[in-house]
Amino acid sequence: MQDQALEYGLAERSLAFCNDRGLQTFEKATHWVQREEASAVNAALLAFLDG
Numbered sequence: 930m931q932d933q934a935l936e937y938g939l940a941e942r943s944l945a946f947c948n949d950r951g952l953q954t955f956e957k958a959t960h961w962v963q964r965e966e967a968s969a970v971n972a973a974l975l976a977f978l979d980g
Contacts (some may be wrong), residue, residue: 930955932962934960953973957972
């Protein structure tokens with residue numbers, strides 16, 4: 930949610946192009962969310978892949 934390069938609205942609008950829609954945000958993360966919130970991102974990915 931603190932990304933200076935890509936605004937939240939872009940992520941929200943991209944959901945229209947997805948079959949399995951879902952958007953998870955990270956309040957304190959910047960553009961480098963996978964580095965700053967690695968544990969939370971990995972947990973979210975594993976939960977998604979686990980179905």
